Amino acid sequence: MGESSAEPLRGTIDLLILRTLSLAPMHGWGITQRIQQLSDGVLEVNQGSLYPALQRLEQKEWIDSDWQVTDNNRRAKYYRLTARGRRALGAETESWRRHVLAVEQLLRAT
């Protein structure tokens, strides 16, 4: 856990989870690893925010879960994107981009 890694910004964790799950269903630990990989080790998701976020998304029915057996024969809870979640991912991505652009614009304005 290098010093270079950072907590994702508040509010973006939902987006990160949705994006990760859009590639393939995955369990909680796998999601943290995937985010780390995809962000080249920059983003590190804390378990304290991961699981509540998963629970929240499940309540919103953006993701669904079931118990499956992993490659090395362990039972694990796998999360998977629902159709509703896929639509939400589009909207969230859109809004994130607008947000980034706006922040960028603000920073350049000086």
Next chain:
Amino acid sequence: MYGTKRLRIWARALFAKRTVERELDEEMRFHIDMETAKHARLGFPPAEARRRAAIAFGGLEEHKEAMREGRGARGLERVAYDLRFAFRQLRKTPAFTIAAVLTLALGIGGNATVFSVVNGVLLRPLAYPDPDRLVSISHRSRGGDIPERMPHSSAAHVAYSDARSFESMAMYETWQGSLTDRQAAPEWVDVVTASRSLFAVLRVAPILGRGFSQQEDAPNGPRVVLISHSLWRQRYGSDPLVLGSIVTLDGVSREVVGVMPEGFAFPSAAADLWVPLRLDRNNLGGFNIQGIGRLRDGVTPEAATRELTQLLPRISTIVDFIPAKILSDTRLRPEVRPYLDEVVGTVRPALWALWAMIGLVLLIACVNVASLLLVRAEARRREIALRLALGADRHHLLAQSLAESGTLLLMGGVFGVLLAELAVRVLPTLAPSVLPRLGDVRVDGSVIVYTTLIAATVALLFGVVPTTRHRRVRALAMLGGSDRSGTTDRRSGRLRQLLVIAQVAMATVLLVGSGLVLRSFQKLRDVNPGFRSNGVFTFRIALPYARYSTPQSVATFHYTMLDRIRALGGVESAGATGNLPLAGYSSLMDPLRLDGSPFPPGVLPPLAEMRVATPGYFETMGIPLVSGRLIDRSDTDRISGAVVVSETIVRKVMNGREPIGARVAHGLGGVPGERKWSDVVGVVGDVRGVSLDKEPIGAVYYAMINRDSVDMDWLARSMVYVVRTSMPPATLVASVRRTLAELDPELPLAETRTLASVVDAAEGGMRFSMLGLAAAALVGLFMGAVGLYGVLSYVTAQRTREIGVRMALGATPGAVRASVLRHGLLVASAGLMIGLAAALSLRSLATPLLYGITPTDPVTLLTVSLVLLSVGTLATWLPARRAARLDPVRALRWE
């Protein structure tokens, strides 16, 4: 859907809590295991790998808690948890829990019971369509010698016949007779004679067959009868072929034309048969029949009364025996009242009073539980303080305390409703004849709703008070352990004292109420009814016209029967009369004239009861002979009838003349010359005929006579026998049955009972209110005493250290005891004073229930005060003694 998923999660969180927790645990463990494996792959030894994984994961329980919160069902889970916690707490203190639950169960159960009765009898509408338009038609008078309340009259019915306030009107009267047919043994039945229009007024039609036709309700029309559903089921096995069959009712053959629906109970559930009235317009009667009507939509009983008042004077043009002068002298006026009032009758004030009283019992119960909870809260202050110091949420503490009250209340409520269910079931055996509409009394939805409302009120009253006390607990100050060093918290002490004062005050009101009714009952029992009921057994034998068509045959039968009864071993004496006094029959009253002192025209002569008596009747009943002689067998053969009059008649009618040898005659009608005069041969003591609490009206006893006389036939055909005997009732009934079967096997033996039970039934209304109120008062007094004892014990215990100091400084045990006693009696007296004042201000509620005393009866008030003060002393005595016996050294160390 968004919502359903959330609901599923909640449901899982609540009902599959274990599975949810296990899955959560497994998911977390899996995460840590994977993390551990990752670290192991990086080359750390297993222990170190696991340590690093654990560090990386962070606070496991914290995460889990966040997840639990995140489920959103936390509030519900917490309630469930609090309830379980409350239940555990309550189980730890069984004495407290049993006391509180029992108190609540008594309070709530009593209220649910009384409400079931009030609801069934007073509040629930009658089971007829548009019942609020049904009214009774009766009359009221002021002045003259006639009763204040008079029933309807067929003459008045004719006078009112075109009143526009009414949609329809009907008249009815009830009687009893023997029913014979080919089905079964003769049966004694309740019969209602009613106008054809009765069924239109009530809007009820037979379920089988038809109602009366116009022709059948006319004089000399065909004789028909309608039967009740229960008679149809029990006697005729629900056979539809009963229609068209012929039955004999008191010797008259009638065709069965219809069966009334199940539950049709007019005018009471006792009614078995209905026969047409066949009103004869040429032979209209006085005020001796009941009236009922259905008002037009929107017409009030008051408006109908006004219209009938205007129509009343017509009565003088319809019948000549009610001249206009009598109407004005007696200030007679019609009275139209909701029919429900007629049905409910006199129990209404008793029920209202009972309801108010049982409400007080509930309040006392609330106060008791509140003080129990207060004491408990005091005892737990330290625990609460500790939990606050450890970071417990104040709201959560409040919620837990509410959960505890809620659990108590729930248990009390459930037991209370069970108690009510039980009470309502035994009620018919306790108060059979007193309560009308008993069939409508049950624990139903509205009772449950009422009980729930009551319980909610109770929760507010006792649940919140103690919980507010937590708010004042100062965590640090309490932990110092200094809370009990001196005297108790002054505010909580004062609150508890106020509660006890309120309790004693309410118990006082209850005691005064039941004491007054008890005293009235005593007074009523002290009333001499004019006869001795002990050891007398009675039954009725009615002779049908078919086989006993002449007065001679009637007299012969009764005399023979009486002779055979007297011959039975163990029979001291026997006699017979038409109707027993106090048996609930409206006794036949008629104006009485005295030969030689004519009343001026238009003046109503005094009323007298018309009774018939055989030789042996007065002796058996223990009615004393005052002068002259009693009726004997020879009177039966006299041309001019012989009568015995009671003392009141001598006073009212004779105007100082010698009664023996005077001649009297009943009735208003007829030509004076043809009036049938009877010779007065003796004077006997007065008997209260109508009811125990009414002064005797005075009676004229006729001898059964051998000559044709409509009056005499009416009086003597159905006779009640009285037998003074040392035999047990069952043996006597068996012997009498055998004797009767020898004389005439087709006659039923009816109304077999002891004379004492007749008197008991006459006291029934008073007995019912007395028992109800006494039960309420006893429970209230007991709870009040327990409350006083509990609070004083606690206060004394709280003062232990203070008492120790006093004793160490030289106070004697006597002084300590006196101080505690003084305190208790002060509180009790304060409550007593307030209670007496409240009872005085509520006296109008009690007045209709009382007899022979006023609501401010000094004996009652004094007795109640003494009882309360002695109970108060008793409740104070134990704590006072305990305080006086304290060892000062131990008391000072007392924690």
